Amino acid sequence: xxxxxxxxxxxxxxxxxxxxxxxxxxxxxxxxxxxxxxxxxxxxxxxxxxxxxxxxxxxxxxxxxxxxxxxxxxxxxxxxxxxxxxxxxxxxxxxxxxxxxxxxxxxxxxxxxxxxxxxxxxxxxxxxxxxxxxxxxxxxxxxxxxx
Numbered sequence: 373x374x375x376x377x378x379x380x381x382x383x384x385x386x387x388x389x390x391x392x393x394x395x396x397x398x399x400x401x402x403x404x405x406x407x408x409x410x411x412x413x414x415x416x417x418x419x420x421x422x423x424x425x426x427x428x429x430x431x432x433x434x435x436x437x438x439x440x441x442x443x444x445x446x447x448x449x450x451x452x453x454x455x456x457x458x459x460x461x462x463x464x465x466x467x468x469x470x471x472x473x474x475x476x477x478x479x480x481x482x483x484x485x486x487x488x489x490x491x492x493x494x495x496x497x498x499x500x501x502x503x504x505x506x507x508x509x510x511x512x513x514x515x516x517x518x519x
Contacts, residue, residue: 378502388475396421
């Protein structure tokens with residue numbers, strides 16, 4: 373099993389603290405940012421960054437649905453880490469300043485992929501598909517905080 377990784381980033385016309393706070397607001401803002409690939413969104417514990425436990429289903433393709441139960445930590449300033457209790461998937465959000473009134477948001481998801489030919493296709497296509505999903509989420513985030 374090889375590790376699969378998908379990374380997407382975006383420059384957002386809002387300061388890093390505003391962007392990070394929106395991402396970490398699981399009870400309010402985060403649910404509004406999710407594209408149609410996410411369903412059954414539910415905050416089960418906490419709701420604001422560290423200590424949050426959140427559930428959703430992620431439909432990456434017409435045949436592939438992940439049932440995710442994510443524990444949220446904040447290991448460093450400007451970083452949110454979502455570890456899925458149901459798989460090896462870990463998503464890391466990093467928000468850093470990018471000049472006056474701007475920030476850079478980077479999301480990276482890694483997981484242990486399948487072996488064999490299925491793993492080959494997963495490593496080839498999954499990062500692109502997940503990248504498109506997160507690109508939409510980051511565009512929604514920008515629209516939410518830039519106003």
